[in-house]
Amino acid sequence: MASTRTMRLWGPWSLGVALGVFMTIGLALQLWGGPFQKRLPGLQLRQPWAPSPGPAVPSCPPRQRLVFLKTHKSGSSSVLSLLHRYGDRHGLRFALPTRYQFGYPRLFQASWVKGYHPQRGGTQPPFHILCHHMRFNLKEVLQVMPSDSFFFSIVRDPAALTHSAFSYYKSTSSAFRKAPSLAAFLDNPRAFYRPGARGDHYARNLLWFDFGLPFPPEMRTKRGNLHPLRDSNPPQLHVLPFGADPRAHTLDPNALFHPAPTAANVPSQTSSSATLGLGSSSFIQWSLAWLDSVFDLVLVAEYFDESLVLLADALCWGLDDVVGFMHNAQAGSEQGRNTVSNGGLTTEDRPLTARARAWNNLDWALYVHFNHSLWARIKQYGQSRLESAVVELRARREALAKHCLVGGEALDPKYITDRRFRPFQFGSGKVLGYVLRSGLSLQDQEECERLATPELQYKDKLDAKQFPPTVSLPLKTSRVLSP
DSSP states (O other): OGGGTGGGGGHHHHHHHHTTTTOOHHHHTOOOOOSOOSSOGGGOOSSOOOSSSOOSSOSSOOOOOEEEEOOTTSSHHHHHHHHHHHHHHHTOOEEOBSSSSSSTTSBOOGGGBTTOOGGGOSOOOOOOEEOSSOBOOHHHHHHHSOTTSEEEEEEOOHHHHHHHHHHHSTTTOHHHHHOSSHHHHHHSGGGTOOTTSTTGGGSSOHHHHHTTOOOOGGGGOOSSOOOOOOOSSOOOEEOOOTTSOGGGOEEOHHHHHSOOOOOTTSOTHHHHHSSOOGGGHHHHHHHHHHHHHHOSEEEEGGGHHHHHHHHHHHHTOOGGGGOOOOOSOBTTSOSTHHHHHTTTOOGGGHHHHHHHHHHTHHHHHHHHHHHHHHHHHHHHHOHHHHHHHHHHHHHHHHHHHHHHBGGGSOBOGGGOOOTTTOOOOOSSSOBOBOOBOSSOOHHHHHHHHHHHOOHHHHHHHHHHHHSOOOOOOOOOOOOOOOO
């Protein structure tokens, strides 16, 4: 894959030719041990898990050139924490933004990477990891990272993502801000949403936006209903219905692109304008195929631990390298795996779920695609082998939490007095964080701090490590004589 990644820059251009009605050439280029010993010296866990007896260390060299597209409200902060910790421990060099994001929501530009100055000539130290928030732009990413880097990202069911985004970005998105509730917004999203309005990219197809993909023209229409085309041979898509096993269900693609009925008191025109028709399926399928050619792995938030096992395998990392705590979780949702998986939705929310998926139809198509590819990869990896690894990963995480954390879990921010561990508070919900237990050894303290440090503080720590502040020596002055 690495040898042809540079050529993929021209894939979207070809799509622009073949599907010229959908995009311009300019848009076309835009395109995460067993039970602990009683003594935990340095929190060194048992050697990486292996499916059968054999060498205690991986037989392949670990991948250390990584590009992680950090998508919004998809569990990506927890993946970022793993990358921060791994890179920090191994002395790797991060491609860092000047602040905390790379010019988002604008498409990524290489010039926004701190310390990237190709115009000065000479040899620059290479970057190993690019992982902070950006809107993906492959052409510019390849200016900073080598083409043989491991590209990966994470997606989440848009129903759960919308639930989380509505709470988190209510003050940022004009569409969310105007809506009295999520249910009201999804009953008639066009009453609140205006394409191009400030912050409204958070309100529809946020994953698609983060991946830097172009939108079909009808998605950019500011007024009027959409006029869906028809595809006589729509593809059959394997999808994950709410609360069901993704391996055992195939959904009619009509359910993918057609919106759920709106509430009885909502004008029927909303249903016709809330989504694209099947005529856009060719555009969507090509875009997904292009992503397949660029990204080596896409994690699925609803199967976070399974995804982490596959990530460790793909990177030739030990299982310990992907054991960590959840970050940026909001209060009111169950901690651990379910924080990412359901976003607070229940089976009673099925009508809301259907409307959220229909409104975010491009995200739903993207999620369906990568959910299917994840389970194809699991089948190749081995189901029983994966289940054993997931059990071990969770046991290690639980042991780490008990050893490192007060209460063994995330806490309300009011209990976090150490600013190094208090997460940034944003949105209407409280963002939970961690308090370290007292009495840890120096080695354990260091490792527990890595596990508990929120993303903004860790970014600042890495920044200070890579770009230490210049200390100017005091000027030598003559001795002051007493009067």
